[in-house]
Amino acid sequence: MNKVYLVGFMGCGKSAIGKRLSFYTKLPFYDMDHEIVQKTGMTIPQIFETYGEERFRDMETEFLQTFRDEMCIIATGGGVAMRKENRKLMRESGLVFFLDAPFRDIWRRIATDKNRPIVQRSTRSEVEKLYQKRYNAYKESAHFVVLTRQRSLSKVTEYIAFQMERLSGKPDFQPGPRSMPRSTQK
Ligand SMILES: Nc1ncnc2c1ncn2[C@@H]1O[C@H](COP(=O)(O)OP(=O)(O)OP(=O)(O)O)[C@@H](O)[C@H]1O
Ligand SMILES: O=C(O)C1=C[C@@H](O)[C@@H](O)[C@H](O)C1
Numbered sequence: 001m002n003k004v005y006l007v008g009f010m011g012c013g014k015s016a017i018g019k020r021l022s023f024y025t026k027l028p029f030y031d032m033d034h035e036i037v038q039k040t041g042m043t044i045p046q047i048f049e050t051y052g053e054e055r056f057r058d059m060e061t062e063f064l065q066t067f068r069d070e071m072c073i074i075a076t077g078g079g080v081a082m083r084k085e086n087r088k089l090m091r092e093s094g095l096v097f098f099l100d101a102p103f104r105d106i107w108r109r110i111a112t113d114k115n116r117p118i119v120q121r122s123t124r125s126e127v128e129k130l131y132q133k134r135y136n137a138y139k140e141s142a143h144f145v146v147l148t149r150q151r152s153l154s155k156v157t158e159y160i161a162f163q164m165e166r167l168s169g170k171p172d173f174q175p176g177p178r179s180m181p182r183s184t185q186k
């Protein structure tokens with residue numbers, strides 16, 4: 001079964017674009033953060049506070065390991081691509097799109113958000129360092145790098161939908177790590 005994963009730093013648009021892509025493609029949409037919040041009955045800041053970040057990371061991996069076999073769109077949490085195991089799980093079960101946004105755009109979007117514990121506990125420069133540290137892992141996880149700078153949510157959505165359509169139309173297209181077509185952008 002072929003899933004579509006959206007990865008990238010906090011505020012790059014995974015949730016916003018995932019929703020739009022679902023509307024556009026008629027595929028079901030799941031937001032990992034939301035699924036974990038529903039399952040635990042706690043907010044993300046509460047999970048971090050009560051169990052610690054590492055337990056939250058385990059919950060993300062558990063989600064990837066156990067989520068139903070269904071063609072769907074998944075907005076991952078911003079830290080999901082950091083674990084090698086998670087990158088493998090995603091690449092083996094679908095297509096991975098990295099939403100690559102400049103830090104300046106990202107910071108503007110997330111600076112005042114109360115629901116992102118990492119932003120709450122860090123300065124701008126610490127968050128920027130984290131962005132730089134994570135960048136290569138996002139790239140490594142992805143089949144496609146989507147540059148979102150100066151592109152509206154609709155434009156990014158249409159681009160991803162176009163790539164999905166293009167690949168699903170290929171007679172030899174088989175999801176999986178070896179046969180997965182690579183991005184022309186990468
Ligand atoms: N290309 C874009 N153009 C305009 N607004 C955008 C764009 N990408 C994201 N946004 C806006 O930025 C905000 C944050 O986006 P979103 O919540 O989708 O990020 P996210 O990647 O899901 O973050 P997190 O990892 O914390 O869940 C939203 O208000 C969204 O509408
Ligand atoms: O980038 C991160 O580490 C996070 C991003 C969010 O999606 C949430 O998963 C949580 O706030 C942690």
Ligand SMILES: [Mg+2]
Pocket residue numbers: 014015016031033075076077
């Ligand atoms: Mg999100």
